[in-house]
Every structure is written in structure tokens, then in C-alpha cells.
Amino acid sequence: MIASTRIKPDAVLVDASEVARNALVSDVDKSDVGEHLGHDVEGERVVSHYFACARPGYRGWRWSVTVTRASRQKAVTVDEIVLIPGDGAITAPAWVPYKERIQPGDLSPGDLLPVEDDDARLVPTYSFGDDPSVDPLGDSLDDEGRAQVRRVAEELFLGRVRTLSPEGRAQAAQRWYDGDGGPETTLAQSAPAQCFSCGFLLRLTGTFSDTFGVCANGNANDDGRVVTFNHGCGAHSEAQLSKKQQAVPPPDHVFDTLTPGDIETF
Ligand code: SF4
Numbered sequence: 001m002i003a004s005t006r007i008k009p010d011a012v013l014v015d016a017s018e019v020a021r022n023a024l025v026s027d028v029d030k031s032d033v034g035e036h037l038g039h040d041v042e043g044e045r046v047v048s049h050y051f052a053c054a055r056p057g058y059r060g061w062r063w064s065v066t067v068t069r070a071s072r073q074k075a076v077t078v079d080e081i082v083l084i085p086g087d088g089a090i091t092a093p094a095w096v097p098y099k100e101r102i103q104p105g106d107l108s109p110g111d112l113l114p115v116e117d118d119d120a121r122l123v124p125t126y127s128f129g130d131d132p133s134v135d136p137l138g139d140s141l142d143d144e145g146r147a148q149v150r151r152v153a154e155e156l157f158l159g160r161v162r163t164l165s166p167e168g169r170a171q172a173a174q175r176w177y178d179g180d181g182g183p184e185t186t187l188a189q190s191a192p193a194q195c196f197s198c199g200f201l202l203r204l205t206g207t208f209s210d211t212f213g214v215c216a217n218g219n220a221n222d223d224g225r226v227v228t229f230n231h232g233c234g235a236h237s238e239a240q241l242s243k244k245q246q247a248v249p250p251p252d253h254v255f256d257t258l259t260p261g262d263i264e265t266f
Helices: 017-025 143-158 165-179
Strands: 033-043 046-053 061-068 076-086 122-124 162-164 201-203 213-217 225-229
Touching: 017 033, 017 046, 017 061, 017 076, 033 061, 061 162, 165 225
Parallel strands: none
Antiparallel strands: 033 046, 046 061, 061 076, 122 162, 201 213, 213 225
């Protein structure tokens, strides 16, 4: 049963479940209305009565009939009748903006996906300066933070308006680490060795150089993709077949038809 005790319940309205039911069945099919589930005190002389919804496909939903009465009046009137979801009701998932729904691979040729001006993954290149002797952020960063700023500033030479912010780099690193090129995939878990020791690993420079590389093995699933050092696959440059896995040589012929005795001489 649903009940609220914050506001003193109005006895007349709490007892008005039959009034609420009659109003409901005058609005919807009688067979759609189930048992009385309780009431909620919404405010002073305002009470909502709940009834199970028996309509097929509406499991967990309930009818809500809100009743009220004027001060010093016994007559109960109906404010509204609505169908609302309860526990276990099947409802539409929360709406997600399209930008958050887009996944890698969703863009088609000709599609545009502009980046917002305040996208936290990017910072204006000019804001970090390119002179290592000047720290535009003063004492606000520790040594590692300054090193990151320098690495971003170096990219000024590329003439880009914006570069990846530390947050943008962190997000990319986490995404790649958790993705198909990371250490947790089934492929990596069953690999004979890790990318770190593979001759096909192209090393990166800069921030990610101690964690990520690019696979350059045209026979591997990850060819051309960023992989973590502790990723791996069966196409590792040093992978060897065990004796059991090696091809069995064909047995000798049981009857050799090419011995000299079988060649007719004239
Ligand atoms: S071939 Fe396999 S082990 Fe070697 S770099 Fe590529 S993914 Fe890593």
C-alpha cells in the first residue's frame, strides 16, 4: 500500500476510493481497471488513489485518480486521471542526445559531426604557448602537468587551432585500454605473448609511448589499430607451433610402383 504521512490525510478523500474508481471506469474500459492499490496524500485536501492497470501489455502500470474537495465541503471532485508506471513497468529508456549515442563506425561518407567550442577534450593551442621557459598556467600545475602542457605546446608547429587536452588524452587512453586492442580481450588472454615483445609493434612517441603502439602485421586482426603493450594475439612475430600443432608429414607409400623392377625395358 502507498501512503504518505507528511501532510495530515483528509479522511473524506482517503475514503473516496469508490468515487475515484467510478470516475475511472467512466473514462476507461471497466476490464482495464484492477484492484485498489492505495493512496498518496499529494497536498492539503488532495489525494491520489491508485488502481492496478489490467490492460494487456501494461504490466506494472497503474491508474492514478486524484481527488479533492473544497474547504468545509463534503463533495469530492476529480482533478485528473492518468496512467503512470510503477515498479517493474516497461517504459521507454531515458533519452540520450544523439552525440552521446554515436559510436565509432556510425559516420557515413558526407556526414558531419562538428565539435562543440567548449568540448573538454580539446584546448586552444595558443592558450598553452610554445616557449618552454614560460609557463602560462603559473604554479597551477605540477611537473607532470607542465610536461603535458609542453607536449601540447609542441604541437603548435602543426598549425592546429586546437589540440587534445589532458582530459581528451585520458579519455582516449582509457577507451583504447578497455577496447579491442586492450589486455582484457579473449584474443589477448589466449595469446602466446604480448605486443610489447612483438616485432610487428610500431612504437608511438609522446604521452602514450610507454603504453600503446600500433600493430603493423597485415595478417593480424589488429593491423593498423592502436594496441596496448599488454595486448597480444596468435600472430605474434615469435609465435611457434607446438609439436602437437605442427602438420603431420604424409606416411610413406605402402606399395612403391616406381621401383626399377616395375619399369619395363625394351
Ligand atoms: S601481431 Fe599481434 S602481438 Fe604483434 S603487435 Fe599485432 S596484435 Fe600485437
